[in-house]
Each structure stands twice: as C-alpha cells, then as structure tokens.
Amino acid sequence: MQFRRLYTSLSNSSRDPFLLYRNLKNPFAVFDHNPQFLSTPRILKKRPILVTKRLVSSFPAMADARRPAHVPIPPPETADKAELYRALEAAVGSPFSSGPLVPDPHPLIIVVSGPSGVGKDAVIKRLREVRENMHFVVTATSRGKRPGEVDGKDYFFVSKEEFITMIERHELLEYALVYGDYKGIPKQQIRDQMAKGLDIVLRVDIQGAATLKRILGKSAVFVFLVAESEDALVKRLIDRKTETKETLLVRIATAREEVKHMEEFDYVVVNREGELENSVKLMESIIDAEKAKVRQRTATI
C-alpha cells in the first residue's frame, strides 16, 4: 500500500524515471529495445530518451551487463520461486548479492553518569547480566584493596608511583585525584576491547563525564541516570546505609548541582524506585537505537 502510494506519486512527476515501471510489464525491456517498449505510447510521448538515460546512469551494473535480448519473466503469482529469481537476475543483468547491504555497526562507547546513589552501579551490574558483547571498563586506582575486592575485576590496583608513570605515558583517557587517591581509565583496555568489536561502558562521576565530553565529543554516547525525585534519591541513599550524616549532606548538595548538567548529555534515564528492570531496558533501547543510526559515532581512543 505504502509502496503503491509512493509509486503513484512518483509516476505523476514528468521528470521521474519511475514512469517506466508504471507502464511497462517488463521495465527492463527498455534497455533491450524490445518492441514491447515501443508499443507503450505514453512513455514515448514522455521524452523516452532522457528517461532511459537516467535509468541507465542510476544502475551502472545494468548498463554494462551482457544479457540476452529478451528475458521472459514468469508471472510472479504462479512462477516457481527459483525460476522467477533467476529470470529477475538475468533481467537486471547482474547476480543478486547475498552480501550485507549495511556494514556492521561500530563499537560504541557509552558513558554512564549521574548523582551518587541514583543507581549507576545497580543498572550497570544488571546490564552486564542481560547484554552480551559489552565491556565494562575497569578503573585503575592507587588506593589500597578493600576486603573482598578483586584486582582486575573491581579495579586495577596500582601504586601511586605506577599511577603517575601511567599519567606521564599518556596511558589514561581521564583521571582524577579523589580524597588523596588517583582513579583513572586506562586507554589500552578500551582499545583492545573495541578491536574485538565490543561496546564499552564507562561509569564516571559528573566531572569525569564533563572531561570525557571534552575528549570524546560526539563520538561517545552520554547517558545521565537520575532518580524520579530528590525525595527518592535521598531515601535510596539512606537505605544503602553506606553514608555518615556528613557524607549524606555532601552527596545531597552535590546532587542538586549535578542535575543542572543534565543538558550536556545525550539521553536521560529515570531510574524509578523499584523499576530497575525498566531502566536497564531503556539503556538497551538507547544502545540499540545508536547501533541503528545511519551516521554512526566513531570513537578513536
């Protein structure tokens, strides 16, 4: 139906080569100087030479092809599928390629940020469980390992001297000194995983996101995670039971400032109370939509 509408409106234009399709049983006959073409009066009146040239020039493969003068195409309603396929191939003049029409999407870099306690770790942890072909970047840190933490999984634990050497060698995409300890994102890890075709997920605070935005610009996707309300965020922080009264106040004050930066991001995901799964689904939709973009982001680290 859609096709017919498009087709009719195109054929109403006197400048358009698709006029041929409307009036010929076998449009390709025009290239073979088939008498069938000559018997189509409307086309002859409508500047046939110009139209033919346009068609030929838009399908160079057809123009060059060596093919029989007349290719009978069986009626599609009754024809054998393979026979019809071969006849169409012969009429077009080149084999139908089974190669992909669209190249594989580029690996994505997804930067996830948002106020403390909003659920960044929770969303990323779940995303890791449900989605394949993603690499979740492990941050390097100069702070000591806490009980239960695993080197290479939770963080890459390095000494302060080693971290400074990494900075000097430009091995870090972004780094910060947080409460006397360095934290940074090793570039090589991202390069290695992107080379395997994996998408990269980076979890950073708002300042880190701002730095990455300056470095990566539009080549990465920036997602801002937010609670549905300040009230929900505060309750979530209280429930986590990881904060002192001082750090609670700092995190709340910081969150108020941080939400003002939402506009610098590409997407916002509202992580509603009790709806973690929906947030993860939305993250997946964002990734899928980015992968379906005609003009893909191309990140080079």
Ligand SMILES: Nc1ncnc2c1ncn2[C@@H]1O[C@H](COP(=O)(O)OP(=O)(O)OP(=O)(O)O)[C@@H](O)[C@H]1O
């Ligand atoms: N949608 C949700 N509904 C209810 N609780 C949630 C939801 N998402 C996360 N949480 C809980 O909220 C708390 C904070 O989440 P999480 O630690 O993932 O936040 P964060 O943004 O990573 O915080 P920080 O930046 O301080 O590390 C956790 O106890 C987590 O289980």
